[in-house]
Amino acid sequence: MARNILILGASYGSLLATKLLMAGHNGTLVCRRKTADLINRDGTEVRIKLRDEAVHRAIFSRDLPGKLDATTPAEVDLSHYDLVGLAMQEPQYTNHTIRVLMIKIAAANLPCLSIMNMPPLPYLKRIPALADMDLEEAYTNAQVWERFKPGLVSLCSPDPQAFRPPEEAANVLHVGLPTNFKAAAFEDEQHNKLLRELETGIDAVTLDGKDVPVKLKVFDSLFVPLAKWSMLLTGNYRCITPHEPQSIRDAVHGDLKLSQSIYDHVDGIARRLGADPADQVPFEKYAKAAESLLKPSSAARAVAAGAPFIERVDLLVKLIAHQLGAPSAEIDRTVQIVDQKLNEKIVAGGSGAQ
Numbered sequence: 001m002a003r004n005i006l007i008l009g010a011s012y013g014s015l016l017a018t019k020l021l022m023a024g025h026n027g028t029l030v031c032r033r034k035t036a037d038l039i040n041r042d043g044t045e046v047r048i049k050l051r052d053e054a055v056h057r058a059i060f061s062r063d064l065p066g067k068l069d070a071t072t073p074a075e076v077d078l079s080h081y082d083l084v085g086l087a088m089q090e091p092q093y094t095n096h097t098i099r100v101l102m103i104k105i106a107a108a109n110l111p112c113l114s115i116m117n118m119p120p121l122p123y124l125k126r127i128p129a130l131a132d133m134d135l136e137e138a139y140t141n142a143q144v145w146e147r148f149k150p151g152l153v154s155l156c157s158p159d160p161q162a163f164r165p166p167e168e169a170a171n172v173l174h175v176g177l178p179t180n181f182k183a184a185a186f187e188d189e190q191h192n193k194l195l196r197e198l199e200t201g202i203d204a205v206t207l208d209g210k211d212v213p214v215k216l217k218v219f220d221s222l223f224v225p226l227a228k229w230s231m232l233l234t235g236n237y238r239c240i241t242p243h244e245p246q247s248i249r250d251a252v253h254g255d256l257k258l259s260q261s262i263y264d265h266v267d268g269i270a271r272r273l274g275a276d277p278a279d280q281v282p283f284e285k286y287a288k289a290a291e292s293l294l295k296p297s298s299a300a301r302a303v304a305a306g307a308p309f310i311e312r313v314d315l316l317v318k319l320i321a322h323q324l325g326a327p328s329a330e331i332d333r334t335v336q337i338v339d340q341k342l343n344e345k346i347v348a349g350g351s352g353a354q
Contacts, residue, residue, distance in 0.1 A: 002026055002066065003194065006081040006110075008098070010035050010044075010070060013087030014173050015162050016115060016181065018046040018059055019214055021066030023201030028081070029070040030101070035170045039070035046162075048175040050210050056174065057207065073097040078108045082194060089302075090118035091140040091309035099144055106147035111191040113183060115156045117232060118311040119225070121145040122153040126187070127222055129273045133323050138316035140309050151187030154195075157225035160214050161293060177289060178213035184222045192218070223275035229317055230266040231286050234259050235293070237314040237334050239300035240341055246300075248293035256287065258330070265328045266317060272324050303341050314338055 003025045007013040010031035017027035029039060043061035050057060061068040074097055084105055086093075093102060105112065114120050118138075122145050124130045136142035161177035164170065183199075185192045199216045206212065238251040238259075252259045263283045270280065295301075299310045318335045321327050 001197075003082045003198065004028070004080050005083050005085055006030065006076065006078070007085040007087050008073075008101075009085075009087035009089075009092070010039060010170070011087075011164055011173065012115065012158065012162060013085060014044045014061075014171070015046055015160060015175060015214065016085055016087060016216075017068060018044065018061060018064070019202050019205075019212075019216065020198065021061055021064040021068055022059070022205045022207075022212065023198065024065040025198065025201065026067045027069075028076070029068070030073055030076060031070055033072050036070035036072055038169060039068070039171050042169075042171055043068060044171045044173070046173045046175065048178055048213065050207065051213065053210075059207075073101040076101055076104075078104055078110065081110060083191075083198075084110050084112045086112055086114040086116055086120065088116070089298075090116055090311040091307075093144045094141040102144055103147060106149075109149070109152060111186055111188070111194070112148070112153050113156050113195070114153065115158045115181060116311065117158060117228065117236075117313050118316070119155045120148065120153050122148040122150040123155045123184075123222075125150040126153075127273055129324075130320065133320065135316060135319050138312045138319055152191075154184050154186050155222075155225040156181045156183035156216070157228045159228065163295070163298065175214065176295075177292065179289070180213075180215045180217050182217050182219060182224050182227075184225050185218060185220050219279075221276065221279050223270055223273070223279040226270045226273075226275060227267075227280045229270065229313060230263045230280070230283075232313045233266045233317055233331060233334065234263040234286070235290055236297035236299055237338060238262075239296040240303055240334075240338050242337060242340065245296035245304050247296055248290050252287055252290040259283075259287070262328070262330050265321075265326075265331070269317065269321050269324060269326060272326065273320070299338075303338070308342065310338075310342070312338070 005027050008030045010029040046059045047056040159179040162175045195218045199218045202216045235248040235252045302310050
């Protein structure tokens with residue numbers, strides 16, 4: 001049975017949409033009018049490398065069993081959809097038209113699967129140790145999430161690394177690291193049945209008889225997606241330096257011992273919240289993957305380009321660590337550098353022009 005999935009965000013969201021379309025489901029990408037017109041005319045192109053192949057394959061949405069369309073936030077009709085995917089950067093949800101749509105999504109009681117690095121606040125409320133913590137400071141506008149029922153919001157760790165090639169049109173996405181989306185379950189078993197149906201369909205897809213990477217994996221544990229925090233704090237946010245941004249590889253491998261100490265500390269925080277070591281990714285596996293990540297993280301690129309706001313998982317983890325009585329000087333230092341770089345842009349007048 002074909003499901004209809006609404007996905008907010010047409011860049012990273014196009015990867016999830018492509019996987020769903022390959023399994024015969026239908027997707028709608030929510031984006032700006034210009035991008036929507038481009039996608040509705042030409043479809044999307046996702047470039048992904050299959051196992052043991054030297055070059056990336058171009059997968060075009062128009063060639064897939066499912067149907068893809070794109071629309072602006074104001075034109076969404078929520079009655080058509082079974083599930084909402086949240087695939088934009090957290091600061092983008094403060095846009096007025098997106099906020100209006102978010103109010104409608106919350107009122108419609110649709111299950112929402114986030115594939116943001118920054119976990120939606122209602123998801124964190126599902127973790128008893130976090131339910132009463134003061135974490136709003138880490139969000140661009142925490143009010144966006146006030147109307148959502150925690151049980152209807154889940155988190156899917158966006159482990160696959162992908163980017164829009166700057167020289168290409170806005171409907172092209174290049175997948176650099178084709179790892180899996182790891183989703184935590186919802187509270188309602190009917191919603192989990194839907195998630196597992198999508199998981200099974202995506203898993204069965206082949207291309208020319210070959211397995212296609214980037215699966216959707218569903219876990220009962222709420223803590224599996226939090227394994228990404230150790231990676232973000234060790235690599236992605238440390239790409240932001242007082243000077244020019246550095247690659248994830250250099251951030252991790254520049255001082256491997258220090259990197260492991262940060263990684264282990266964040267893993268320890270997750271375990272204090274209730275994570276099992278089995279929910280986490282060993283540092284050695286992450287360090288190996290980081291060897292191939294030769295670009296600065298999207299957060300570092302955004303700061304270098306003058307963005308006034310980025311997702312602040314670094315600040316979120318700092319706030320949690322301090323409230324648990326387990327602060328880290330290195331995490332505090334990372335947060336200080338990110339704050340400093342963002343403030344530089346604001347003081348320079350960069351925020352209004354972006």
